[in-house]
Amino acid sequence: MSPSFYQELLFASRRAIRTIIPDLHDRIPVTWHTAPYPFIFYIPFIFMAYLARRPDTYLIRLLLLPITLCGIVAAAYRFVWTIPELNVYNWGQCLLAAVTIAKSVEYAFNKEGMLKVGETRPGEMKGKGKGVANGQTHPDVRRGNHYIPSGLYDAIELMHTLRGLQWKFGQGVHIPKPTRPLERDKFLQATLVSFIQNCLLVDFLESAIKLFPGVGSPMGGSMFYPDLQPFWRYTVSTLIHMLTGSAILSGFGMVYDLVTLIAVGCFDSSPSSWPPVTDHPWCADSMHALWSRHWHQLLRQTFLVLGGYPGKWLAGDLGMLFGTFIASGLFHECAMYSMGRGFDHTVSLFFTMQGPILVIERVWRKVTGRRVGGLFGRLWVYSILFLWAQPMVNAWHRRGLGGGMVIPPFLSPARLLFLPIVHNFLQLSLQK
Structure with missing residues (x-):
């Protein structure tokens, strides 16, 4: 008797999942030769962050989301640390994957893109570039490193911000008071x-x-x-x-x-x-x-x-x-x-x-x-x-x-x- 449509759907779904998340014995050991590959899977995520800081990119972000999510999951679950003492790194890379999945979803579904406090569109500030974030007034902090293109710097900043200081999504987050001097050299020493x-x-x-x-x-x-x-x-x-x-x-x-x-x-x-x-x-x-x-x-x-x-x-x-x-x-x-x-x-x-x-x-x-x-x-x-x-x-x-x-x-x-x-x-x- 031929399998039913439901059975075929289950079989196909399992094959699709195992293509991205293989069984443990089918995963690729992390070595010096394979270590660069997981980073390649994150390239769509980097591009997604770049687009989230560019106006009028909503449709392309939505279209890019499926391949971005598949790449993140594959990077986390297709590659495995096989040395027993490093097994906990498998946990760490999958925690990172969950964070980047959430970020990707947010980047894709925010129609206006990811805005900083006081922006009307990505990169376009109203007034003098000041806004209220987390209950405090912050100047729009610009970078001092001019060797990195502004678009790439924006993407790096967006990918790495978690609490969202000076970002619209971070409004309302409790921020502890500074405990270190804010003068740069003393801050770095502390x-x-x-x-x-x-x-x-x-x-x-x-x-x-x-x-x-x-x-x-x-x-x-x-x-x-x-x-x-x-x-x-x-x-x-x-x-x-x-x-x-x-x-x-x-x-x-x-x-x-x-x-x-x-x-x-x-x-x-x-x-x-x-x-x-x-x-x-x-x-x-x-x-x-x-x-x-x-x-x-x-x-x-x-x-x-x-x-x-x-x-x-x-x-x-x-x-x-x-x-x-x-x-x-x-x-x-x-x-x-x-x-x-x-x-x-x-x-x-x-x-x-x-x-x-x-x-x-x-x-x-x-x-x-x-x-x-x-x-x-x-x-x-x-x-x-x-x-x-x-x-x-x-x-x-x-x-x-x-x-x-x-x-x-x-x-x-x-x-x-x-x-x-x-x-x-x-x-x-x-x-x-």
């Missing part, structure tokens, strides 16, 4: 010091996590050790959880400092365009405050495009809230799929639950007339971050997150000094 500090901290935390059996292995392992008594089991898991969270925060700072040094030092970007990446997240006294102000806002627009705006179209403001956090959960988990360890929607569930949690805070305010805050609010936030989030972090560690290499061992002061000292101390303790 950023370099911060970069070194964050590197050392990431190195120490990464090395400490690798001391835990299983968790510190590239193959992964649970941070809930079943052989321990419950008190010690959850004490150890909480310690690993805190080390992981601190490593993620310092990692954000390290990468952000490096990009800041390149942008300001090499491309003459304005120091005022590079405020702190987070705003004291440990000081948050409500989950609303954490997600809207204290936590980094680098992925805010990504989650709005992928989930928030479709959710608002379906169910208004409540749909926007839930859609944003659903997109956040899928963002983290679908990228983890690239590590070849399957799906674990514990991660998706944690982020999805942030929607109901924020609704609970709103209900609390309506019932009591007071916002969640103070000591009670701080304990509420810490209970969610330190207790409820542990299954999510455990899902990451079981698939090898803690065994990934961030700082190469030959550049690691912690690996060269800290780990040998701990190893010798443990050996002496066992001999006694």
Whole structure:
């Protein structure tokens, strides 16, 4: 009996998906010879960013979108890091893919293009080139590097901006107050010091996590050790959880400092365009405050495009809230799929639950007339971050997150000094 139309459609769809996202054993290993190929797949995205800053390009951006999305997904999922310690890089390149997919969709469907604050059309400012962004008045910051064509510079700036400072889509984003001098040379010095500090901290935390059996292995392992008594089991898991969270925060700072040094030092970007990446997240006294102000806002627009705006179209403001956090959960988990360890929607569930949690805070305010805050609010936030989030972090560690290499061992002061000292101390303790 010949297959039905539905069966043929399913077969064809699967073949089409596997052409872009092959099975793990059919993917291309990343080597020095194959490493340039993923960058080639991003060329349509670069062209899309260029067109988004050119007027009257709406139709061509729409036509370019399908090939742009296919190229981004292929770059992320067709090429694989095969060294176990580098498996976590597969996660990283797929996180990057999700961000660029959201950017591409936004570039394509914004009919007028991507505008800066105060622009009427791309590159055409009204008044004297000043506008209000994020509650503050900013001058239109122009580049000082005249060796890069203006169109290419515009595309580079648009591709790399995440919070959207001085861009129309970034209005309303919370921007932390500057903590570094805004004079260029002093700013670069302070950023370099911060970069070194964050590197050392990431190195120490990464090395400490690798001391835990299983968790510190590239193959992964649970941070809930079943052989321990419950008190010690959850004490150890909480310690690993805190080390992981601190490593993620310092990692954000390290990468952000490096990009800041390149942008300001090499491309003459304005120091005022590079405020702190987070705003004291440990000081948050409500989950609303954490997600809207204290936590980094680098992925805010990504989650709005992928989930928030479709959710608002379906169910208004409540749909926007839930859609944003659903997109956040899928963002983290679908990228983890690239590590070849399957799906674990514990991660998706944690982020999805942030929607109901924020609704609970709103209900609390309506019932009591007071916002969640103070000591009670701080304990509420810490209970969610330190207790409820542990299954999510455990899902990451079981698939090898803690065994990934961030700082190469030959550049690691912690690996060269800290780990040998701990190893010798443990050996002496066992001999006694």
